[in-house]
Every structure is written in structure tokens, then in C-alpha cells.
Amino acid sequence: MRRLTRSLRSRYDDLVLAPRYGAIVGVRTSLPMVALTFDDGPNPDVTPRLIDMFARHGAQATHFLVGAAAEARPDLVHALTDAGHVVANHTYSHRSLVRLSRDERRSEMIRGNEALGPHATDLMRPPFGHYDMECARDTASLGMRCVMWTSHVRDWQPATSGVLIDRLRAAVVPGSIVLLHEALYTATPANAQNREAIVEAVDVILSELAGKIRFGTVPELLKSGRPIMKLIDRHGDDEFIAAQVPGTVQRDLERTGDDILTP
Numbered sequence: 193m194r195r196l197t198r199s200l201r202s203r204y205d206d207l208v209l210a211p212r213y214g215a216i217v218g219v220r221t222s223l224p225m226v227a228l229t230f231d232d233g234p235n236p237d238v239t240p241r242l243i244d245m246f247a248r249h250g251a252q253a254t255h256f257l258v259g260a261a262a263e264a265r266p267d268l269v270h271a272l273t274d275a276g277h278v279v280a281n282h283t284y285s286h287r288s289l290v291r292l293s294r295d296e297r298r299s300e301m302i303r304g305n306e307a308l309g310p311h312a313t314d315l316m317r318p319p320f321g322h323y324d325m326e327c328a329r330d331t332a333s334l335g336m337r338c339v340m341w342t343s344h345v346r347d348w349q350p351a352t353s354g355v356l357i358d359r360l361r362a363a364v365v366p367g368s369i370v371l372l373h374e375a376l377y378t379a380t381p382a383n384a385q386n387r388e389a390i391v392e393a394v395d396v397i398l399s400e401l402a403g404k405i406r407f408g409t410v411p412e413l414l415k416s417g418r419p420i421m422k423l424i425d426r427h428g429d430d431e432f433i434a435a436q437v438p439g440t441v442q443r444d445l446e447r448t449g450d451d452i453l454t455p
Contacts, residue, residue: 213328214421215338216410219367221417225406227369228253228394229341231282231317234261234268235375235441238387242374243275245391249398251407252276256317256339258377259284259307264445266309273311278409280315281305281336286377288322290427298330305336315339315410319378320433323424339410340424344371345393350384356393364397364405367417376439380432385440 219225233239233255246252255272257279262269272279283289284303292300305312316336318327323338331338345359363370372394376385398407408416 210421210423215340215424216419217340217422218342218420219413219417221367223416224366225408225416226364227410227413230372230374231256232377233257233374234265238374239268245395252409254278254410256280256282258282258286259304262307279311280313282317286319288433289318289327290322290324322428341371342368347373347390348383353389353392356389357396360393360397375441378436379439380435
């Protein structure tokens with residue numbers, strides 16, 4: 193009986209709840225298409241390099257931008273969209289949504305989209321991937337869709353470009369949404385904030401798979417097939433959140449007089 197109950201509950205989640213409250217974790221498609229996504233930007237040092245790199249390869253990506261950083265560098269937001277990239281919501285100040293009140297959580301998502309101005313979409317990715325049913329209900333009520341990922345390469349951890357190339361090569365599977373970082377808006381002392389290795393890895397993979405894989409935006413990938421929806425219940429570790437400090441990009445913007453601290 194318990195096994196039957198669990199089976200029925202699982203089917204209910206898959207058939208009823210996931211289509212409405214699930215996060216997009218990939219796309220079932222027959223096309224050789226992948227969406228590379230970059231979190232925590234814009235990064236004044238890295239974002240322009242990514243724009244030039246993707247232009248050379250005839251590719252586009254989706255950038256989940258922190259609203260406060262986007263407000264500080266609207267020129268980079270415009271440059272991304274002018275180059276054919278999609279910018280999307282990574283909240284306003286990169287806080288763990290599951291640890292906020294409903295009003296605070298909704299404010300983070302609303303202000304994150306407002307910071308993108310006319311370039312805003314209905315796509316949102318929660319910081320740290322922390323998300324649950326309460327977040328999902330708020331996301332849906334705001335007319336937004338949560339985009340998680342199919343795979344990641346752990347580019348927030350110290351690694352050589354060679355290691356990241358191998359991980360990224362394995363992650364690039366048709367229909368996949370790959371999580372990458374053009375910055376670390378907040379970080380712990382153990383994180384690798386230098387982005388040189390991941391920039392090099394992306395350049396190598398774009399070259400290696402030219403003509404074999406189409407690197408497009410999340411909206412393009414979604415149009416190519418049927419989204420894979422999954423209910424997410426991820427809260428993370430309290431100690432990890434407590435250890436977060438402003439990343440180098442956030443500190444650099446603060447030093448230039450742009451106040452992008454959590455309001």
C-alpha cells in the first residue's frame with residue numbers, strides 16, 4: 193500500500209504539479225542544440241570577452257544577471273542584447289530565496305526584472321539553486337518561469353582549464369542547459385573567483401564543436417522541443433550561506449562608487 197501511495201504521489205507530482213510549478217531543467221529535442229548559461233554577471237572584465245568570443249563562433253548564450261550589478265553597468269546589459277544574447281533574472285541582490293519572507297522573496301524577483309529594463313524576460317534562476325514549492329508558487333504568480341540546469345562544471349571551485357574543458361565537453365548534450373559563471377557575485381574563501389580558466393574552456397569547446405552543436409539561448413532551445421520540468425526542493429546549508437561574502441565583481445563596483453550592497 194505504501195509503495196502504491198508513493199507511486200501515485202510521484203505520478204501526481206509529474207503530471208500535475210511539475211508542469212505548473214516545476215523548474216525547466218532541459219529540453220527534449222531532436223536538434224543538436226545546447227544552451228550555455230552564465231550566472232552572476234555582468235562582469236566588466238569578462239562579459240565583453242564573452243560577447244566577442246561568442247560573436248566569433250556565431251553562438252549566443254543566456255546570462256542570468258544580478259539586478260544590482262545590471263543597474264551599475266547598463267552598458268553591458270545593452271551590449272549583451274545587441275549581440276543577440278538573452279539576459280534574464282538572477283534576483284536583485286543574490287540572496288537565498290528559501291530563507292526570505294514571501295514579501296522579501298517577491299521583491300528580489302520583481303526588482304531583479306526591473307533592473308533589466310526593456311530587456312527583461314520571464315526567465316528567472318534562483319541564487320545557489322535554492323528553491324522550493326513556496327518559491328515556485330511566487331514565481332508562477334509573478335508570471336515568471338524558473339530555469340535551473342541539466343548539468344554544471346563546478347566552475348566555482350578551483351580547477352585548471354583542462355579539467356573544465358573535459359567537464360564542459362561531457363556536459364554538452366543536445367537539449368541540455370549548462371550552468372556556468374561569468375562572475376561570482378558572492379563567494380566563500382574556498383571559491384575560485386578568477387574566471388580565466390572557464391573563459392578558456394568555453395572558447396575551446398565552441399571551437400571544437402563548431403558545426404556539430406548549435407549553441408543558442410534558452411528561449412531558442414525551448415522552441416526546439418518540449419521542456420523537461422522538475423519539482424525542486426533545495427535549501428542548501430546554513431553554514432554555506434553564512435560564509436558568503438561579496439565577490440570581487442561586487443567589491444570592484446562598490447569601489448567605483450556604485451552601491452550594490454543588499455538593500
